[in-house]
Amino acid sequence: MPNETKATCCTDDACCSPKEVTFKKTLSLTPVNPAVPASTASCCTDNGCTAEIKEREEEKGASILENGKHLEYRIEGMDCGACAVTLEKHMRSLPYVTDIRVNFSTGNMKIVHNTTPETIISEVKKAGYTAIPASSQRKAAKAPSSYSGISLMAVSGILLVLGSLSSLVQVPSTIVTTLYAASILVGGYKPARSAYYAVKSGSLDMNVLMASAAIGAALIGEWLEGATVVFLFALGTTLQTKSIERTRESIRSLMDLAxxxxxxxxxxxxxxxxxxxxxxxxxxxxxxxxxxxxxxxxxxxxxxxxxxxxxxxxxxxxxxxxxxxxxxxxxxxxxxxxxxxxxxxxTTIARIIHLVEEAQEKKAPTEAFVDRFAKIYTPIVFILAILIMIFPPLFGWGTWEAWLYKGLELLVVACPCALVISTPVAIVSAIGNAARHGVLIKGGAFLEIAGTLQTLAFDKTGTLTEGKPKVVKVLTINGTEQDMLAIARTIEEHSKHPIAVAIMDYTSGQHLSSRQGENFTTIVGKGAQAIIDGISYYAGNLKLFQGLHAPTTSIEKQVLELQNQGNTIVIIGTHDTILGIIAVADAIRKTTTDALQKLKKIGIHQTVMLTGDNEGTASHIASTAGVDRYFAELLPEDKVAAIKKLQENNHVVAMVGDGINDAPALATANLGIAMGGAGTDTAMETADIILMADNLEKLPHTITLSRKALRIIKQNIWFSLIVKFIALGLIFPGWLTLWLAVISDTGAALIVIANSMRLLRIKN
Structure with missing residues (x-):
């Protein structure tokens, strides 16, 4: 992939590859919502789109900025992805709303409007949800305790029980029917209101389907069935909402740390x-x-x-x-x-919260596919239910009442709620767990890639090693040691390279000062040059001096011996004379060997070290650290070629570095992992996954967590589909009742949520 700097976004969260969304940019842009008008949306080049990208500023984490007031709200009461779609469509239809995005995973709504916040809160309430403004620090105000939904559900349940008991003690049927009707009205008030706004906005969410089933049951005289459907739906919705809020709170709890x-x-x-x-x-x-x-x-x-x-x-x-x-x-x-x-x-913690919230809003490929499937599946089943209610009795294949009942059952079974939440709840739980362990995963797509990794490539300096090399040996070939070191200090004082810093620290300890130099030049991959007293002096590796045709024959054996001992060699001299050799060594981090061993235990196929160091140093570090392979003497462009070589035969490869150097290699890899994010803003901006600590200790946990998340997502999807197909199969023999259909839907959703929440409890 070309190493571009231009940012790209998607009109569909999954239409771009993760690399195009992340590594072609400096600032992190949130993918544009599909519902944004084409004039403000951006498209993927590989989708053939040509819509222009409308520049979107970011200020204090805001991801929508237009003319008007930008506000963010926490939305309570959303327990399914369709709820977010319905609310977004309703709010978008209002004339004073310029732009909006409602995210089910985080429970947040970001909106640009030209009215008062009170009006926005009122409109959200009309749709059946509660909007709570977030503060300027992205810290939501403490939600007021609200028991209205639970109270209505409880009253509905009491009326249902009273109706059932009354039917057993020969109470007049009108009283029993009145109790069931009251149960339906009380318990169904909020779903019916939400259903109204869903229909008004052109959505077919679970509220529409359940309300239709309850009304249909009442029309054919199945009052008990209708009341049971409403109560079970209200109960399931309440439990789902509470469970999903627990996953959202896993991130919000970070806000209380400071x-x-x-x-x-x-x-x-x-x-x-x-x-x-x-x-x-x-x-x-x-x-x-x-x-x-x-x-x-x-x-x-x-x-x-x-x-x-x-x-x-x-x-x-x-x-x-x-x-x-x-x-x-x-x-x-x-x-x-x-x-x-x-x-x-x-602050770092504020940026962590912002990045994690952004990550939760980015759909993984699996989630995007499930959403697309649900958008097709629900209308088809709804139409099929209508056809079943009408055509069989028209042809005399049964009674109207029997086929109406089957159609109502199909409406309830049509709810794809468990399927739709199977992926986002698992992703939110996994990202929340990782954040609490000092790892930022910047989207569900990257979580999925991490779960399929086969090969890990590591930058050497600062990743496998401390990144703080020290001078361990000085050999003088010509002249005095002090003169040679003073020249080395003069050449290296303009460089920030760790080896240059090591030489500066060593010469400072020897109380040596720099000389007057000019025309300082960096020779990429080889060393540096400066003119001192009218003479060009060089500091670099053996290749540099061989290229200068300097007399290196006499020192090649010494250089090779030092390199084989794991030292990086810096030769000081001119075109004609070798002044001396400085040996610099970089110690392996204490956590490196342990982390690499754990990676092998969890099934990573191979670990690879990429370094610009010579063969001897690379071999010594690789054997000491325990990596399987190494590539030595690499220039930045060579590291890209090494990554591509590792990717042959469709191998999934991650590049692990410090987030500042090796950007081309990070961009080329399937996954870019930066470490030391707590100390570098660049790492937090450029990588797909960020290890906040300056070591590899949390990398095995991250991969294990990602793999478990993938397994749980697959379990959720298959379980949701199997339950749905079993329920569909039981309709036509007449073995399924309306209340069993509700239990199959809400019960499956609760099991999927509980299964996903296991990811919150996985420890390092």
């Missing part, structure tokens, strides 16, 4: 302020045992900080002056003074 107030130092006094009032540059004080309220750098004090809420690391990290700290982490020991570096809405 404290709402901070102690701000003003002179020698401390003032307690809301975090919203704290500015960048302010100094806050965090006492032992307190949570850190905002991101910043330690200005004074030392302590151990528990970063588990952000990175998932179980062991506290020692912090001292100059080290970064993050909101939501816990100061365990000493008192700290912290210079604030980010406002409350820009």
């Amino acid at each position: 404290p709402p107030e901070a102690w701000v130092k003003q002179g020698i006094a401390l003032t307690r302020k809301p975090v919203e009032e704290v500015k960048i540059g302010d100094t806050i004080v965090v006492k032992p045992g307190e949570k850190i309220p905002l991101d910043g750098e330690i200005a004074a004090g030392t302590s151990s900080v528990n970063q588990a809420p952000i990175t998932g690391e179980s062991i506290p990290v020692d912090k001292q002056e100059g080290d970064p700290v993050y909101a939501g982490t816990v100061n365990e020991e000493g008192s700290l003074e912290i210079h604030v570096t980010k406002l409350v809405e820009d």
Whole structure:
């Protein structure tokens, strides 16, 4: 795939490959909703679309910005994907609504309008749901306790029981019918209201189907059946809503990690302020045992900080002056003074919440397919039910009442609720679990890819190794060691490469200073050059000096020996003279070997190391770390070729790096995984999956979680379909009743939700 920088979005969440949605961009754009008018929508190039992309700004996590007021609401009462579609269609029909997206998975509604928030809340209520405005920090206000839905369901159930008991003690039939009718009216009020708005907006959701079944049962005199249908539907809906809210709360609980107030130092006094009032540059004080309220750098004090809420690391990290700290982490020991570096809405924890919510809104390919299937399936079954009610009795193949009853059963069975929620609830649960363990999965599509990985390719420096190499040996060939090191320092002082930093640190320890240099040049993949006292000096690998035709024969044996010991070699010299050799070594991370062993245990076929280092160093690091294969002496473009080679025979390959370097390789791989996201904004923007800790410790858990999520999604889909087909098969022999049809639908939905919620409990 070409390494473009232009962002692409989809009019259907699944129409683009994940790479096109993520790695062709710098800023993360949320896929545009299919319902957005064509003039504002963007399309995939491989779909042949030509609609222009209308530029969409992002401000504090907002993903819809147009003329008018942009607001976000939490919607309560949505227990099925069709509910979100119905609400979105209803709101879109209003003249003062410019743009809207309702997401079932997160329970959020993002809307642009030219009216008051009270009007929006009122319109949402008309459709049968409750809208709660989110605050500017993307933290929803605490929902007021509302028992209206439960109360109506309870009253409906009581009336149903009274009607059933009355029929057993020879009470007049009119009283029994009145009790059943009252049960239908009370329990069916909210579904009927939602059904009205669904029909008005052109949707066929479960409220329409259930309301039709209840009304039909009453019309043919099956009052008990109608009341039972309404009560069971209300009960199932309530249980589904409560269960789904638990999965949504798995992310919302992250919002409570950071404290709402901070102690701000003003002179020698401390003032307690809301975090919203704290500015960048302010100094806050965090006492032992307190949570850190905002991101910043330690200005004074030392302590151990528990970063588990952000990175998932179980062991506290020692912090001292100059080290970064993050909101939501816990100061365990000493008192700290912290210079604030980010406002409350820009903290790492706020960005995590935003990215996870965006991830939950992006449909996985499986979810998109199921949604498309449901859109076709439901109308077909609805029409089939109407035909069954009319044609058989017309041809004298039975009574009108019998075929009307079968048609009503088919209407109830037509609800694809369990099937529609089979995927999104599992994905929300898995993404929520991963976020709590310090891993950000940026969409269901990437979760699915992670579950099918066969090969993992790792960048060496900073991924498998510490990324902080040190000078371990210095050999002087010509001249003095001090002169050679001073020249090396001069050449490397303009580079940020880890090896250059190691040489700078070493020469600083030797109290050596740089010389006057000019025309500093980086030679990609080989080294660097500078002119000192009118002479061109070079610092680089053996290939560089062989290309310069410098006299390298006498040092090649020494270089090879040092490389075979796992050292990276930096040669210092000119076209004519070799001044000396500096050996630099990078230690393997403590967690690397353990993580690689766990990856093999969970069935990863092969692990591969990609590095620009020489063959000897690569071989030593590969054998010590325990990777299966390695590619050495690679330029950035060579790493892309290596990834493509690994992808041969349709192998699914992930590239693991730091999210800053190796961008082409990350983009080429089926999945890009960045580590150290807590410290780098780039990692959080560019990768598909982000390991917030600066190590591979959570990678095996991520892959295990993804695989279990895929298994559960498949289980849910097959279970939903099997239950549906069994129910359909029982209709025509007359073995299915209306209330059994309701139980088959709502019961299957509850089982699917419970199965998906198992993903929340999977531990590392």
